């Protein structure tokens with residue numbers, strides 16, 4: 239992380255209160271053109287100390303006061319800098335090197351599912367879930383050293399897994415650590431659970447494992463405190479933390495981390511308190527226990543973060559409303575993480591949005607105005623990329639990202655990208671569908687896109703294309719990589735859009751009386767007036783009908799019948815990124 243001295247720049251910033259000047263160095267990565275600035279801590283402790291002081295002052299304000307804080311641009315910039323630094327801190331330190339994975343299958347859940355649905359289609363097997371956890375662990379940058387699994391008829395309320403398994407895990411950790419020590423490598427002190435644990439269970443497990451593994455040096459030096467926080471299910475959070483790019487994404491991850499820690503109060507803040515001078519001047523009030531202080535700081539931080547997120551969201555709402563006014567149809571790309579949403583958006587727009595072979599590459603919704611090549615009935619649409627879904631998201635996180643999913647709720651049509659090269663794709667599809675239902679977006683028109691056909695055996699790819707062609711709903715098989723099927727994709731999207739109701743204002747000659755009946759049947763009428771030249775109608779009709787009635791249109795909103803003259807589209811070239819805009 240050390241910058242070459244020649245390229246380093248130095249910048250001094252003021253804290254919000256303007257009291258303690260702090261300084262940070264910024265440097266450009268000389269090798270990579272356009273790489274983001276990285277922030278180097280000269281003195282991590284004092285930076286963070288300053289940060290918590292800021293938080294401490296914020297807490298004196300009540301909720302409404304926090305909401306009313308109008309920040310100047312400068313203050314806002316400084317606060318954002320502070321967020322960024324906290325962020326860097328999270329990214330760089332709440333990471334552990336190695337871990338073991340405990341997989342649990344709670345058979346009582348499958349039993350419950352069977353009672354409701356009559357079968358257990360859609361519930362994940364232990365092995366499928368483990369495959370996914372391994373990927374998550376890898377994405378989080380952890381080295382997986384060992385695994386144990388258990389099938390449980392009922393969860394043990396105290397330690398989640400049975401006491402025999404706890405002993406087994408301890409034994410495994412001991413064996414692994416002996417081996418690591420022999421090789422002179424750092425010890426493995428993290429247990430990742432493939433389950434959501436109650437704080438009490440987590441504590442009990444920490445205690446159980448602590449005795450043998452984490453031991454006294456858990457209280458070791460300041461940095462170590464944080465590094466050795468027993469991470470169990472927070473793996474998702476770390477991954478989110480590493481991929482949030484925009485202000486809102488970062489704030490949300492930050493909030494989720496705080497919400498996650500609240501019931502699990504760890505020693506994270508304690509060491510900061512110790513840094514702030516004897517007795518924690520300005521932090522600990524009279525008679526307050528350390529735990530109370532910790533809780534207060536977390537609670538206040540959560541308040542501030544929520545207020546800020548609110549702010550950012552209000553701005554986004556404004557943008558969204560502005561977009562609506564433009565009358566362009568909005569398509570949202572949804573799907574399981576790693577299905578290829580960003581790749582498809584890139585392919586369609588060449589917008590250069592991050593597409594990587596890691597889970598959760600996209601955390602922030604990105605919207606692009608796109609002219610779909612080959613799109614006949616409408617010149618342009620808005621395409622929104624969204625964060626990928628996943629089974630068993632920690633509840634806290636789902637709540638934090640619900641706002642992001644608002645974009646999905648606002649869309650006219652959902653494009654559900656499915657990675658058919660993944661053996662569990664049907665279950666992933668189910669998981670996504672249930673999240674969509676949960677957020678109230680299940681009734682929107684959905685285009686199912688079987689992606690990554692290029693990775694399948696040709697005959698399997700053919701089967702899927704056939705399945706898509708025969709499907710009653712909107713389905714299509716494509717490969718975002720080779721460009722195969724993208725022409726069909728655009729056609730299917732067009733079909734889906736043509737069923738949408740669009741606002742119209744028409745003057746229909748009296749000779750087309752039956753048209754009014756049709757509008758009643760397939761759309762809705764807000765105003766009807768019998769005028770000299772014909773029937774004046776304001777209402778909403780399917781896009782396809784709007785096109786047909788265009789000549790009677792007084793002011794047709796949001797649709798156009800311009801024929802697209804592009805006939806031959808070189809999708810393969812677009813897929814490879816060599817397409818030049820016409």
Ligand SMILES: Nc1nc2c(ncn2[C@@H]2O[C@H](COP(=O)(O)OP(=O)(O)OP(=O)(O)O)[C@@H](O)[C@H]2O)c(=O)[nH]1
Pocket residue numbers: 573574575576577578579580581582592593594595596597598599600601624625626627689690691692693716717718719720
């Ligand atoms: N072979 C092949 N690979 C693909 C295709 N589409 C996407 N990929 C790859 O799949 C990986 C994931 O793609 P992304 O576009 O980042 O996936 P995403 O759905 O946006 O993922 P998140 O943002 O993490 O939810 C990348 O390595 C892509 O190159 C395809 O059609 N064929």
Ligand SMILES: [Mg+2]
Pocket residue numbers: 579580581592593598599600623624
């Ligand atoms: Mg993505």
